[in-house]
Amino acid sequence: MVSVNVMAIVILSRGKCGLSTCTTRYLVAMAAADLMVINTAVILSDLNKYYFPVNFLDIAPVCRVIRILRRSATECSVWFTVTFTFDRSVAICFQNLRTKYCTGKTATVVLATTGVLLCLKNVPHYFTSIPGEIVDGVAWGCFSNPRYFTDPGWVAVRWFERVLTPFLPFVVVLFLNALTVRHILVSSRVRKGLRGQSKDQTSNDPELESRRRSVVLLFTLSGSFILLWLPYVAEFIYTQIRGSRADDSDSDKILARVRYWLRNVSCCTNTFIYAATQSKFREQLKTAVKYPVTWAPLTQRLRTNSPIAISRTSNQLQLLISPVLVIPGSPDP
Numbered sequence: 001m002v003s004v005n006v007m008a009i010v011i012l013s014r015g016k017c018g019l020s021t022c023t024t025r026y027l028v029a030m031a032a033a034d035l036m037v038i039n040t041a042v043i044l045s046d047l048n049k050y051y052f053p054v055n056f057l058d059i060a061p062v063c064r065v066i067r068i069l070r071r072s073a074t075e076c077s078v079w080f081t082v083t084f085t086f087d088r089s090v091a092i093c094f095q096n097l098r099t100k101y102c103t104g105k106t107a108t109v110v111l112a113t114t115g116v117l118l119c120l121k122n123v124p125h126y127f128t129s130i131p132g133e134i135v136d137g138v139a140w141g142c143f144s145n146p147r148y149f150t151d152p153g154w155v156a157v158r159w160f161e162r163v164l165t166p167f168l169p170f171v172v173v174l175f176l177n178a179l180t181v182r183h184i185l186v187s188s189r190v191r192k193g194l195r196g197q198s199k200d201q202t203s204n205d206p207e208l209e210s211r212r213r214s215v216v217l218l219f220t221l222s223g224s225f226i227l228l229w230l231p232y233v234a235e236f237i238y239t240q241i242r243g244s245r246a247d248d249s250d251s252d253k254i255l256a257r258v259r260y261w262l263r264n265v266s267c268c269t270n271t272f273i274y275a276a277t278q279s280k281f282r283e284q285l286k287t288a289v290k291y292p293v294t295w296a297p298l299t300q301r302l303r304t305n306s307p308i309a310i311s312r313t314s315n316q317l318q319l320l321i322s323p324v325l326v327i328p329g330s331p332d333p
Contacts, residue, residue, distance in 0.1 A: 002043075005035040008271040011284045018280040021104035026084040027274070029111045030221075033080050034267035036073035040066060042264055060131040060139035067129065067142065068122050075118045075165045077267060081225050082169045083110050088218040089176040093183040128154070162236050166229045173222045184215060213277070220273045228266035231259040 008031040011017065012024055019027070044066050048057055056062060087110075091102045100106075128148045132141025148154045235255075274281045 002035065002038055004268050004271045005031050005038065007285070007288065008274060009035070011281060011288065012274075014284070016280065016284060017274075017278055019278075020102070022087060022102050022107040023084075025104055025107040025111065026080065026087060027270075029115075030077065030080045030084060030270060033073055033077040034270065036069070037077050037264065037267045040070040040073050045070060054140075058140050060129075060142050063142035064126050064129055068119075068125055071122045071125060072119045074263070075122070076115050078165050078169050078225075078229070079114050079118065080111065081221065082172055083114060085173050085176050085218065085222050088214060089180050092180055092214065092218075124157075166232050167236050170226065170229060170233045173226060177219065177222055180215065180218065216277050217273075220277055221270060224269050224273060225266060228262045228269070231255070231262055235259060 009028055012019075012028045012031065015021070015024055017024070044057060048055070057066065087102055087107065091098050128145055129142040130145050131139035132143055134140070148158075275285055
């Protein structure tokens with residue numbers, strides 16, 4: 001999962017996937033947030049407890065920091081998806097705002113502001129845990145303070161956080177997708193009418209084709225987010241209707257683990273979505289995968305002392321690298 005997200009960050013950062021600057025920055029930020037979730041929630045938490053039961057990561061202050069980073073990374077991953085969905089909805093549905101809002105500078109400001117606010121929001125959680133034991137004056141472990149579940153102030157904070165992530169993003173993404181679909185259906189009928197087409201005729205409309213690619217990327221990313229976070233939202237709604245949390249039965253524990261792992265899976269699916277929906281991303285990915293295989297024979301031949309061999313190998317090396325360095329791309333809508 002780590003290598004998948006790192007590969008996506010490297011390929012997207014090069015800006016040769018035919019995507020606009022703002023879209024690229026949103027996708028890079030989403031991949032970076034997903035990578036942080038994997039590092040904090042899977043590697044530093046789950047795998048650490050399973051393979052290294054006792055180590056320096058279990059010292060109370062370190063454990064508390066990891067918990068804050070895990071919460072912040074998860075919320076950033078969710079809200080970066082929301083900001084990307086909003087950006088694409090503006091680009092498709094509101095042409096007047098498109099030139100002002102859908103820019104690289106705006107994307108940077110939105111992502112930075114969202115990330116900073118979410119991190120600051122989670123800082124108080126450093127004080128919601130207590131150490132499990134103290135050995136030789138060193139506090140080990142971090143467990144939730146019982147007052148965190150009973151104090152009215154913290155109960156309100158917990159309810160607000162459950163609404164903030166993921167219930168509100170879930171509703172916002174659904175609303176934006178519905179708005180986008182409605183706009184696409186209306187504009188498609190208008191364009192076909194202006195072009196004098198009947199429903200039985202087909203044509204090559206470059207505007208509709210470009211918009212189709214953008215919509216496919218938007219709907220696959222947001223659709224994956226909706227499906228994988230649906231159990232969390234369903235559990236939140238069920239809890240609000242029932243008025244209490246689920247019982248600690250075996251089935252409830254299994255469902256909790258399923259929700260947790262589906263959330264983690266959502267952090268490693270975006271790269272596969274890029275590869276499935278973006279042809280230029282696939283080209284860059286193939287080039288990156290083939291690079292170590294094609295580079296080794298060339299470097300071996302460069303070690304020979306023959307000037308002719310060096311000249312031929314240099315020409316082959318130039319032909320190999322040039323497609324990677326120059327790949328035409330056009331901004332998406």
